[in-house]
Amino acid sequence: MPEDRQVQEDRTGAWEPRIVAFFCNWCTYMAADLAGVSRAHYAPNVRIVRVLCSGRVDPQFVLQAFAQGADGVLIGGCHPGDCHYQDGNTRALRRFRLLRRLAGEMGIHEDRLRLEWVSASEIDKVRWAVNDMVETVRRLGPLTVRPPASPHAATGAAERVASHV
Amino acid sequence: MSEKSRLACAWCASCGGCEEAIVDLGPALLDLLDRADFAFFPALADFRREDIEGVPDGALLAALITGSVISADDEEMVRLLRRKSRCVIAMGSCAHMGGVPALANQLPEDAWPGAARPAPAARAAGEPPLPELRPPVRTVGQVVEVDGVIPGCPPSSGLVRDALERLLAGRAPSGGEVMAPDVALCEECPRRESAAAEWSFAGFRRPHVTELDPTVCFLNQGVLCMGPATRAGCESACIRGNMPCTGCYGPTSRVHDQGAKMIACIASAVKADTPEEVDAVLDGLPDTVGAFYRYGLAASLLPPRSAIGVGEISSV
Numbered sequence: 001m002p003e004d005r006q007v008q009e010d011r012t013g014a015w016e017p018r019i020v021a022f023f024c025n026w027c028t029y030m031a032a033d034l035a036g037v038s039r040a041h042y043a044p045n046v047r048i049v050r051v052l053c054s055g056r057v058d059p060q061f062v063l064q065a066f067a068q069g070a071d072g073v074l075i076g077g078c079h080p081g082d083c084h085y086q087d088g089n090t091r092a093l094r095r096f097r098l099l100r101r102l103a104g105e106m107g108i109h110e111d112r113l114r115l116e117w118v119s120a121s122e123i124d125k126v127r128w129a130v131n132d133m134v135e136t137v138r139r140l141g142p143l144t145v146r147p148p149a150s151p152h153a154a155t156g157a158a159e160r161v162a163s164h165v
Numbered sequence: 166m167s168e169k170s171r172l173a174c175a176w177c178a179s180c181g182g183c184e185e186a187i188v189d190l191g192p193a194l195l196d197l198l199d200r201a202d203f204a205f206f207p208a209l210a211d212f213r214r215e216d217i218e219g220v221p222d223g224a225l226l227a228a229l230i231t232g233s234v235i236s237a238d239d240e241e242m243v244r245l246l247r248r249k250s251r252c253v254i255a256m257g258s259c260a261h262m263g264g265v266p267a268l269a270n271q272l273p274e275d276a277w278p279g280a281a282r283p284a285p286a287a288r289a290a291g292e293p294p295l296p297e298l299r300p301p302v303r304t305v306g307q308v309v310e311v312d313g314v315i316p317g318c319p320p321s322s323g324l325v326r327d328a329l330e331r332l333l334a335g336r337a338p339s340g341g342e343v344m345a346p347d348v349a350l351c352e353e354c355p356r357r358e359s360a361a362a363e364w365s366f367a368g369f370r371r372p373h374v375t376e377l378d379p380t381v382c383f384l385n386q387g388v389l390c391m392g393p394a395t396r397a398g399c400e401s402a403c404i405r406g407n408m409p410c411t412g413c414y415g416p417t418s419r420v421h422d423q424g425a426k427m428i429a430c431i432a433s434a435v436k437a438d439t440p441e442e443v444d445a446v447l448d449g450l451p452d453t454v455g456a457f458y459r460y461g462l463a464a465s466l467l468p469p470r471s472a473i474g475v476g477e478i479s480s481v
Contacts, residue, residue: 015476055433059425063466080438091433097443098432102424102453105271107473146472157312160251161226161337 017137019046020065021074021130022057026084028076028129030120035127042127043134046074054078054115055088059099062113066103067145072112072137074129079117089117109140170226170333173205173217174256175246177239178266178302179232182319183257184208187229189322190329197326200333201226205246214242220249227252227332229315233259233266233463234303238296247309252337254328255305258318258413261343262423263463265318267302270462270469271454274300301469302462306341313338316345318413318460321399345398347417350410353397356382365436369449372409383409384434389456394420394427413460422466424457 023029029050035042051057054077062073075096077089096115104110114136116129176184187194188209203209204225205217217225228250234240247253258264269277277300305311315328328344331337338344351357360382370387377383383390383404391412392404403410416423437443450456458465467473 059428060420060422060466063422063425067466067468090438093440094435094437094443095429095432097440098428098435098447098450098453099425101447102428102457105454106467107470108467109475140475142476144474144476146468156339157252157337158339160223161332162335 015142017045017071017134017142018069019072019074019130019133019137020070021046021048021076022051022054022061023048023076024054024078024084024089025050025052027078027082027120028054028116028118028126031076031118031122031126032130034120035123038123040123040127042130045134046130053083053085053088054092055083055085055090057092057095059095059102062099062103066108066112066143067147069145071140071143072114072133074133075113075115076118076126076129077115079119082119108143111136112140112143170201171204171220171224172201172329172332173225173228173246173250174203174208175205175228175230175242176208177230177232177243177260177305178235178264179208179257179259181208183229183231183260186257186317186319186322186325190326191322193322193326197329197333201329214245217245217249222248223251225250227254227337229254229256230260230305231256233263234305234308235266235269235300236296236298240299240308243305243308252312252332253305253309254313254315254332254338255311256315256325257320258316258415258460260305261314261316261464262415262461263302263304264460267304267461267463268455268459270301270471272300272471274471301471304463307463311341314341314343316343316396316414317399321402323400324398343396343415343418345396345414348397349417350392350395350397350399350401350404350414354382354392354401354404356380356404359385361385365434366431366446366449367436368446371449377407379407389431389450391423391427391457393430394423411459412457415461415464422464423461424454424465427457 023032054075057075065073077092083089100110100113103113114133118125205212228246230243234243255261259266277298315324324345359380364385366387372388378386388409390409392410394416395410395412396414396417398414420426435443435446437446
């Protein structure tokens with residue numbers, strides 16, 4: 001359950017890390033839910049997206065999160081060997097290792113992207129993972145991403161050309 | 166049809182390969198020229214900007230624009246052609262996704278020559294200066310509205326012919342439609358049958374130091390091939406030349422970021438289960454951006470590196 005204090009940016013305008021988390025339905029999301037039921041607090045900076053498996057996290061999701069204002073991305077999956085779908089978490093690990101390299105080359109500090117294994121019962125681990133991620137990103141500072149030139153797609157050429165030919 | 170339709174073909178940061186693809190139409194080009202004229206084609210003949218500046222707005226049937234947009238001149242030309250043409254086609258990987266020149270977007274902006282760009286040593290009197298560079302490298306679609314795209318580096322002559330025939334028949338693309346099959350290259354790959362149901366990378370082999378089997382799927386040979394994340398339409402030209410796909414046709418319409426999609430494909434197949442082992446295999450790919458975004462960096466979900474930074478932390 002998010003702590004009592006609100007994310008500071010909403011109230012005072014001071015920067016607070018904004019973390020997008022992709023949590024696996026069968027483990028990390030359950031742990032976060034259990035933490036809520038148990039009234040165990042963790043940092044409120046995290047926006048959790050429930051996915052059916054950490055292997056479902058398309059690298060495009062991660063790039064999109066960074067492009068749209070996330071200061072960090074946290075992926076939570078089942079411990080090795082415990083994947084609900086046998087090896088989705090192993091695939092997530094492999095993608096994560098390559099995606100970290102890509103992020104680094106693109107100018108995003110590698111520690112802004114993180115993968116943690118958390119089982120459904122590990123309340124303390126999910127709290128630690130979220131809190132530690134927030135503190136890591138707090139030390140790295142706000143990620144500023146100037147939006148790219150927006151792609152344009154025109155319509156109406158069909159009519160303009162048909163009337164011309 | 167009373168008079169011939171008029172077309173334009175302008176190059177921005179283009180190597181000339183796309184223009185060559187038009188010339189490569191051969192006899193088919195002569196047939197097209199019976200029905201249309203090029204009002205502007207500086208790669209082929211001595212056309213000047215004045216040749217189209219005087220044309221009424223919207224008078225050209227279509228403008229084919231090649232190359233990425235890197236200079237003030239490119240930008241002006243693209244805007245001018247947008248005004249003069251009913252249909253704007255981004256032609257080739259550079260106009261479509263930034264192409265190889267867009268790899269310069271990995272540089273910080275102060276590393277661009279910019280105003281400090283050295284002037285040519287010998288300059289004739291009255292000769293205008295070189296145009297100002299305008300980083301970052303952009304696609305044509307990031308400067309003006311684009312109606313259609315002919316992908317490829319260069320586009321295959323078949324695609325160019327089909328696109329021109331389509332335009333002259335009055336069926337223009339719209340909404341930035343990519344005028345090539347909307348399936349992955351693997352669908353039309355001549356080595357498709359050779360691909361194993363299960364394959365993995367225990368290490369990456371690089372094509373220039375590897376003896377490649379000309380019949381077996383490159384991915385099955387441990388060579389990075391962009392086919393799974395790249396649009397078909399090239400007639401597998403590189404594959405038939407025994408070289409892996411490098412991704413010049415860009416992604417299919419369902420994919421937003423070609424490099425990220427390929428990372429999902431390639432990394433999942435790495436034959437390793439611990440972070441250390443995975444890293445050891447990935448060390449065989451020394452240039453992540455260059456491998457996965459060789460043509461598509463300007464069209465990535467992430468902006469150029471110069472647009473990514475760490476902000477100041479304001480104190481309360």
